[in-house]
Amino acid sequence: MRVRMIDVRKSFGQNEVVKNLSLDIADGEFLVLLGESGCGKTTALRMVAGLETVSGGTIEIGDQDVTNVLPKYRNVAMVFQSYALYPHMTVAKNIGYPLKLRGTPAAELDAAVRAAAEKVHLEDLLHRYPRQLSGGQRQRVALARAMVRTPSAFLMDEPLSNLDAKLRIAMRVELKRLQSELGVTTIYVTHDQVEAMTLAHRVAVMDEGVLQQVAPPKEIYDDPANLFVARFIGAPAMNIVKGTVEDGTFAVPDGAVSLGSIAARGDVYLGFRPEDATLAPADEAMLRARIYSTEMTGNETIVTCEMNGEQVVVRADKDYEGTLDAAVGIDLDPGKARLFDCDNGRRIRR
Amino acid sequence: MNIPERTLLRRLFLPYDITSMAPATKVLVYTLLVLWLLVVLFPLYWLFITSFKLPIQVNDGPDFIPFIDFEPSMHAWHYILFELGNDTLRPYINSVIVAFCATVFCVLIGSFAAYALVRIQYRVKIGNVLAFLALLGLTVFTVTSLGAPLFAAAPVAIILFVFFVAAVGRYFRRALGNDDILFWIISNRILPPVVVVLPVYLMFQRIGLLDTHIALIATYTAVNLPIVVWLMRDFFAGIPLDLEESAQIDGASRLRIFFTIVLPLARPGLAATSLLILILAWNEYLLALFISTADAQTMPMLVAAQNATRGPQWWYMSVLIVIMIAPIVLTAFLLQRHIARGLLVGAIKG
Numbered sequence: 001m002r003v004r005m006i007d008v009r010k011s012f013g014q015n016e017v018v019k020n021l022s023l024d025i026a027d028g029e030f031l032v033l034l035g036e037s038g039c040g041k042t043t044a045l046r047m048v049a050g051l052e053t054v055s056g057g058t059i060e061i062g063d064q065d066v067t068n069v070l071p072k073y074r075n076v077a078m079v080f081q082s083y084a085l086y087p088h089m090t091v092a093k094n095i096g097y098p099l100k101l102r103g104t105p106a107a108e109l110d111a112a113v114r115a116a117a118e119k120v121h122l123e124d125l126l127h128r129y130p131r132q133l134s135g136g137q138r139q140r141v142a143l144a145r146a147m148v149r150t151p152s153a154f155l156m157d158e159p160l161s162n163l164d165a166k167l168r169i170a171m172r173v174e175l176k177r178l179q180s181e182l183g184v185t186t187i188y189v190t191h192d193q194v195e196a197m198t199l200a201h202r203v204a205v206m207d208e209g210v211l212q213q214v215a216p217p218k219e220i221y222d223d224p225a226n227l228f229v230a231r232f233i234g235a236p237a238m239n240i241v242k243g244t245v246e247d248g249t250f251a252v253p254d255g256a257v258s259l260g261s262i263a264a265r266g267d268v269y270l271g272f273r274p275e276d277a278t279l280a281p282a283d284e285a286m287l288r289a290r291i292y293s294t295e296m297t298g299n300e301t302i303v304t305c306e307m308n309g310e311q312v313v314v315r316a317d318k319d320y321e322g323t324l325d326a327a328v329g330i331d332l333d334p335g336k337a338r339l340f341d342c343d344n345g346r347r348i349r350r
Numbered sequence: 351m352n353i354p355e356r357t358l359l360r361r362l363f364l365p366y367d368i369t370s371m372a373p374a375t376k377v378l379v380y381t382l383l384v385l386w387l388l389v390v391l392f393p394l395y396w397l398f399i400t401s402f403k404l405p406i407q408v409n410d411g412p413d414f415i416p417f418i419d420f421e422p423s424m425h426a427w428h429y430i431l432f433e434l435g436n437d438t439l440r441p442y443i444n445s446v447i448v449a450f451c452a453t454v455f456c457v458l459i460g461s462f463a464a465y466a467l468v469r470i471q472y473r474v475k476i477g478n479v480l481a482f483l484a485l486l487g488l489t490v491f492t493v494t495s496l497g498a499p500l501f502a503a504a505p506v507a508i509i510l511f512v513f514f515v516a517a518v519g520r521y522f523r524r525a526l527g528n529d530d531i532l533f534w535i536i537s538n539r540i541l542p543p544v545v546v547v548l549p550v551y552l553m554f555q556r557i558g559l560l561d562t563h564i565a566l567i568a569t570y571t572a573v574n575l576p577i578v579v580w581l582m583r584d585f586f587a588g589i590p591l592d593l594e595e596s597a598q599i600d601g602a603s604r605l606r607i608f609f610t611i612v613l614p615l616a617r618p619g620l621a622a623t624s625l626l627i628l629i630l631a632w633n634e635y636l637l638a639l640f641i642s643t644a645d646a647q648t649m650p651m652l653v654a655a656q657n658a659t660r661g662p663q664w665w666y667m668s669v670l671i672v673i674m675i676a677p678i679v680l681t682a683f684l685l686q687r688h689i690a691r692g693l694l695v696g697a698i699k700g
Contacts (some may be wrong), residue, residue, distance in 0.1 A: 072601040084596035088614045097599040155599075160501070195565050 008057035077146035227345035255287035285329020401668035460578025477522035585619030597652035
């Protein structure tokens with residue numbers, strides 16, 4: 001079902017943690033709320049679930065205003081970061097609990113539990129207790145419990161963050177597959193941008209309770225709306241260099257980048273992705289820097305350079321070998337460079 | 351490094367590894383444990399053999415070992431169980447009914463209160479409390495001094511209080527929190543019971559419930575409630591909030607969550623608390639002395655009665671105490687396997 005948040009606000013005392021959040025999530029859409037801890041993303045999710053009251057604004061699920069409706073009537077399913085399995089119930093009882101509360105007949109309940117368990121490959125563990133399961137299995141029980149009924153929306157609060165790295169990647173793939181099979185609207189909260197980029201139809205980036213940008217992952221990456229999104233998305237993050245624009249050229253003390261037709265703007269930030277820059281001999285390149293450190297990650301070498309006191313990261317070939325403190329030049333693709341306003345951090349469109 | 355050589359002396363006083371005790375320590379610890387065991391068990395043994403002694407053997411004693419020091423006799427058992435017959439059975443059944451009923455009510459009501467104090471933040475306005483006390487005082491004054499009938503004065507006072515709270519209650523700023531409520535509850539127990547014995551006696555005399563089970567059950571429930579609230583509060587606080595929120599989203603009501611999630615998970619606490627309250631109610635003497643006279647007389651009364659005009663009848667007393675501790679020992683055995691830790695393993699995290 002469609003989920004809408006209209007001008008939603010939340011304050012704890014004097015502290016406003018969600019500020020005028022408006023989101024329109026289409027039926028079947030996978031929306032990821034992305035932000036650092038404390039940015040208000042979990043609070044936003046809990047307001048949709050009904051676990052947190054709303055200080056202002058409206059929340060709609062389907063066509064209904066649910067702003068003041070108890071959680072149990074919203075028919076949403078939630079997966080908690082801690083999984084929140086009932087430790088005194090078997091896996092089957094855990095999965096079947098939401099149906100039992102709805103008075104589902106025993107035969108129907110058993111069939112539904114079995115079907116949900118099969119989706120997450122738990123059918124052999126139905127008689128076990130949560131304490132007898134591994135972390136990944138517990139996680140799957142939590143998912144099965146959410147999927148056992150047909151909820152109006154899935155709400156997931158960092159469901160993968162307690163798994164180890166390998167399992168997390170495997171579950172990410174499973175989760176994406178399950179969501180597209182079931183076609184249930186999903187709101188997914190995470191601080192992990194890789195999860196956000198890989199899972200989402202659209203990513204909503206939040207900072208200090210304010211929505212920064214909502215867009216498909218590719219657009220978030222290529223066309224960040226402001227400095228915060230630019231710095232937050234990407235590992236390593238986008239390089240941001242302060243300089244001035246005059247006569248269509250971005251100039252810093254150690255070089256210049258020709259940007260083509262652009263009005264003179266004075267001080268601006270220039271942003272470019274590490275993969276949009278290349279290392280070149282110092283005397284021929286657009287920008288001049290010194291090598292600060294190199295890290296070989298396997299498939300590439302991350303070269304951190306120092307330019308006028310600021311660090312700039314460039315992705316280089318895995319065979320690249322540079323000596324520390326050596327002078328080096330950086331060339332970049334002017335078409336992929338992004339400009340940001342110095343005062344408010346907003347993107348300057350060319 | 352300077353690892354000392356393991357001489358014989360060092361082997362005696364140094365632990366073999368970090369998980370074990372040094373041999374000398376072990377000997378000391380077990381000696382102390384055995385000594386303490388004797389201190390605990392000897393009175394029980396003494397009680398048991400005294401119940402098989404004749405008055406002459408008790409007076410001439412001390413005799414320690416049956417069949418060697420003295421010839422066991424069943425005379426005291428015969429007197430208590432057959433000659434007294436119903437006079438033993440009635441207090442015994444009274445004690446069972448009163449203690450078990452009081453325990454059930456006390457633990458149930460106390461758990462409700464403890465749960466509410468853990469999960470709901472109360473803000474009791476001090477102004478409202480003072481208004482309540484003032485109206486209470488006024489009611490007592492009008493009824494006792496001015497001769498107003500209670501059935502007229504009480505409703506008027508209640509209506510006045512409701513109006514007062516509705517009209518000015520919200521303008522009060524200073525309020526009491528949950529910790530204040532908890533302290534007020536425990537302060538009821540700090541008061542020595544002897545202070546309230548006479549009012550309680552008068553109260554039951556007025557409403558015609560003196561010497562009934564109801565009076566004893568109500569009194570024991572009220573007297574022991576603070577202990578239940580304080581003990582259960584810690585157990586409830588240890589249950590992760592995620593579990594309850596998850597159940598809420600799955601569609602459970604507050605009461606349902608309390609009975610199907612919270613209480614089962616607090617089972618160790620419930621078992622321990624129930625046992626404690628049962629023992630307190632079972633052994634209670636002072637209040638029973640006032641409230642019960644004949645029909646509702648409990649076992650502690652009967653035991654004390656053996657210290658009669660002819661001097662203490664140790665042999666009868668021993669028999670009564672032996673049969674009196676039996677149900678408690680049995681209950682303790684039944685409950686102790688529930689007083690196990692680790693119920694929450696698997697609830698949250700991997």
